[in-house]
Amino acid sequence: MEETQKIKLGISIGDFNGIGCEVALKTFEDARMLDFCTPVIFASNKIISQQKNDLSIDINFHGVRDASQVVEGKINIVNVWKENPRIEYGQATKEGGDFAIRSLRAAVSALKENKIDVLVTAPINKNNIQSEDFKFPGHTDFFAQELQGESLMFMVTNNLRVGLLTDHIAVKDVAKAITPKLIRNKVTTMEKSLKMDFGIRKPKIALLGINPHSGDNGTIGEEDDKIMKPTIQELFAKGTLVYGPYSADSFFGSGTHENFDAVLAAYHDQGLIPFKTLSFGKGVNYTAGLNRVRTSPDHGTAYEIAGKGKADEGSFKEAVFMALQVFKNRMEYLELTKNPLQKQKIRKGGQKVDS
Missing domain, CATH: 3.40.718.10 (Isopropylmalate Dehydrogenase)
Structure with a gap:
């Protein structure tokens, strides 16, 4: 273009x-x-x-x-x-x-x-x-x-960004669908999108637990301890700033989400109920990870x-503006990565700063 x-x-x-x-x-x-x-x-x-x-x-x-x-x-x-x-x-x-x-x-x-x-x-x-x-x-x-690409359902408004590990599947199928491979793929896709589409240089990502209270050390379920925690530790050891799993019931109400650039919820309603409550009809559904x-x-x-x-x-207009901004951010990102020796300007916190 x-x-x-x-x-x-x-x-x-x-x-x-x-x-x-x-x-x-x-x-x-x-x-x-x-x-x-x-x-x-x-x-x-x-x-x-x-x-x-x-x-x-x-x-x-x-x-x-x-x-x-x-x-x-x-x-x-x-x-x-x-x-x-x-x-x-x-x-x-x-x-x-x-x-x-x-x-x-x-x-x-x-x-x-x-x-x-x-x-x-x-x-x-x-x-x-x-x-x-x-x-x-x-x-x-x-x-x-x-x-x-690897698709990710990503709900976005202002500085609140919520992605989903699993999206349109029945609740009874959620736990068995969440595997180390799925977690790695979705976290990697989210991290790449935050850098390329939203201009965040070193994104911090929070994962919400699968079970109530993230399983309560195995009392309410073992998936968080046996699947989520080891995979999060593996990703973190490789340089991805990913944390959790956090208990979903108090995560948004306590404002903990404000400490992260994005949140990855285990299943549809766990992520979308708080997102839609906080976004007041101004949210956008973005399919991240695709070309x-x-x-x-x-x-x-x-x-x-x-x-x-x-x-x-309002929400449709926000979707228009986000599509335009993501497109421009991608063009800028691709241009910068083609010229690695060029003095880069990276968007951080919505502002451009010299790196």
């Missing part, structure tokens, strides 16, 4: 019966957003027109047949389909799921072909997306297959308010 070009930001619309289109269009209703990037929405002119009219959103858009034809300074709509599917706000329909996946697949193809630079995904319904051609529990698993940048808002389809114009675009 040339210096003078704005970053091309792709958007998959998610379930059009939910709030995905609404929060995306509201984000770019503010014309100043076009100063930061060139939005490329994968849908159809008809769908976007109907959503715009139904929700009284004041935007103009430019329809194109292919992402290679986008125009800078405009909201671009790539016409992925010619059909005119019925929008049923608040309903989880098969049609809504089918078109959500068509939008997603088109956006990912454009991302892989470098027609867009980054991707922000609007919320999908994990039930109505399932088909013979799409059998993934969510976005993260799909991206792990389609893009190169392309993908973010999404930290909320779902919100069928209960869909079509009513009540959706808050």
Whole structure:
């Protein structure tokens, strides 16, 4: 991408019966957003027109047949389909799921072909997306297959960053899924992302225990003592600043998380409940560890308010800004690592300092 070009930001619309289109269009209703990037929405002119009219959103858009034809300074709509599917706000329909996946697949193809630079995904319904051609529990698993690298579900807002050892699996399967290899892979992926994507020179990472009170020395379970502790010690001995396992029940409430650059939770709700409580709807779901940048808002389809114009675009807007910042950080990181003798400027604590 040339210096003078704005970053091309792709958007998959998610379930059009939910709030995905609404929060995306509201984000770019503010014309100043076009100063930061060139939005490329994968849908159809008809769908976007109907959503715009139904929700009284004041935007103009430019329809194109292919992402290679986008125009800078405009909201671009790539016409992925010619059909005119019925929008049923608040309903989880098969049609809504089918078109959500068509939008997603088109956006990912454009991302892989470098027609867009980054991707922000609007919320999908994990039930109505399932088909013979799409059998993934969510976005993260799909991206792990389609893009190169070791994926990590990473929830981020300001200075709070929470990643997951295991994400969309049943609680009954968590303990057996956590192995030394998994811990090593996720910690390594998190450390690399913190350096490359967030500009943190020597990141400190905390791991939360699997069992209550991290097993209480084996009284409540042996996984923390036999799997987590030895692996953490092994990683630390090799130079990774990783600590734990910490008892999850008091970790966030006591403010201990503020001593670390990121936290790695053992399972989905252990990490996301405190994250969403503390982030107040401004959080971003970032798929770290892959060769392309993908973010999404930290909320779902919100069928209960869909079509009513009540959706808050705050998290989606944060997802846009994070995608742009991570992309720029990566470009800077790659440039610096290509020139190791160059006097480097490393971002530390949000500020640039001479190393």
